Amino acid sequence: MAGHQVINFSFWSFLLVVVMVMFFTINVSSVEQSKIKGMEMNVIDQCWRFNPEWRKHRQQLAMCSVGYVGKMTNNIGKDLVNYKVTDPSDHPLNPQPGTLRYGASKIQGKIWITFQRDMNIRLERPLLISSFTTIDGRGVNVHIANNACLMIYKATNIIIHGIRVHHCRPQAPEMVMGPNGKIMPLGQVDGDAIRLVSASKVWIDHNTLYDCQDGLLDVTRGSTDVTISNNWFREQNKVMLLGHDDGFVRDKNMKVTVVYNYFGPNCNQRMPRIRHGYAHVANNMYMGWVQYAIGGSMGPSLKSQSNLFIAPTENKEVTWRKSSNAIGDTWKFYSIGDAFENGASFIDTKGGQVKKPNYSLEQNFEVVDVKFVRSLTSSSGVLKCGKTSIC
Numbered sequence: 001m002a003g004h005q006v007i008n009f010s011f012w013s014f015l016l017v018v019v020m021v022m023f024f025t026i027n028v029s030s031v032e033q034s035k036i037k038g039m040e041m042n043v044i045d046q047c048w049r050f051n052p053e054w055r056k057h058r059q060q061l062a063m064c065s066v067g068y069v070g071k072m073t074n075n076i077g078k079d080l081v082n083y084k085v086t087d088p089s090d091h092p093l094n095p096q097p098g099t100l101r102y103g104a105s106k107i108q109g110k111i112w113i114t115f116q117r118d119m120n121i122r123l124e125r126p127l128l129i130s131s132f133t134t135i136d137g138r139g140v141n142v143h144i145a146n147n148a149c150l151m152i153y154k155a156t157n158i159i160i161h162g163i164r165v166h167h168c169r170p171q172a173p174e175m176v177m178g179p180n181g182k183i184m185p186l187g188q189v190d191g192d193a194i195r196l197v198s199a200s201k202v203w204i205d206h207n208t209l210y211d212c213q214d215g216l217l218d219v220t221r222g223s224t225d226v227t228i229s230n231n232w233f234r235e236q237n238k239v240m241l242l243g244h245d246d247g248f249v250r251d252k253n254m255k256v257t258v259v260y261n262y263f264g265p266n267c268n269q270r271m272p273r274i275r276h277g278y279a280h281v282a283n284n285m286y287m288g289w290v291q292y293a294i295g296g297s298m299g300p301s302l303k304s305q306s307n308l309f310i311a312p313t314e315n316k317e318v319t320w321r322k323s324s325n326a327i328g329d330t331w332k333f334y335s336i337g338d339a340f341e342n343g344a345s346f347i348d349t350k351g352g353q354v355k356k357p358n359y360s361l362e363q364n365f366e367v368v369d370v371k372f373v374r375s376l377t378s379s380s381g382v383l384k385c386g387k388t389s390i391c
């Protein structure tokens, strides 16, 4: 009797062990799988792209940002207005319902803008995006091109995702609807794809920007807490400017994260050019340059971490330094874990220490080994999202 019980007991404990082993094996293999997938998809994308129902859960995106922008919690939740652009036309002073400008400038408060169908939008004047606005181009092909482009002027909590901005042209001073829905005078603009002026908490993700008269992305006049991720920058002389002019000392507080972007082909300089502030430039892919990739003046600090720099035939040096008599030569450019191909080189600043980004918990992300940068940036720019599949 007692013997029978012992056998019985060991049978059940054996079965338990078998079940546990099976359970852990299955579990481990799914962890392994997502690890493998994870290496092809960066942390931002992993956060929402695996969801085949992303169209029904568009706002999931807001919690996927990393870097200085933090999470976009203020762009979702109670009181959010869903707005669909149905009309590609534009009127800068009296925008009509259904147009992009009506949603982005006129309506105030939390708004999530999507597009009914593929659209080419030719803006008559710069579009001034108001605070708490998301522009979400996923699932359709939206071009903002061939005239005025995007501006974030004295506004905060803005997401721009999944649009193509190109062939932007300079604009003469004109009246335009401001980010508060009121008509205001706007000075001359240079023809940038996206320009930030005294803006904060802005996330620019998965856009394709190219061939503009001035630059592709300018972060200026006290703008800070910006993350520029997963974008594709190409066909451009001046790509990205962080800190607009030498005299604007308030940009000392500027903090920008530049991560998982693809630069090239045919980018000349400023990836980025930085003045005053601090940039964490990590896990980006550099497909050549002409003058330089990373440069600056006025005591900028830049941590270049685990980027892949592929040099062009002519000029192998990544960095460029412009002397500024006013404050002496005090660039802090540090390279950590970067990879250099085709003879690329990076002149590190001698002495001193690279500044840590000091990310908070919600800003923090793991910078991955540079050997994964090719795959992590392989879907940069506007994503191709199928009708029924994952994005």
Ligand SMILES: *[C@@H]1O[C@H](CO)[C@@H](O)[C@H](O)[C@H]1NC(C)=O
Pocket: 278, 355, 356, 357, 358
């Ligand atoms: C992070 O904190 C350290 C220590 O306080 C400081 O020296 C450094 O400048 C900070 N980094 C940035 C980007 O401000």
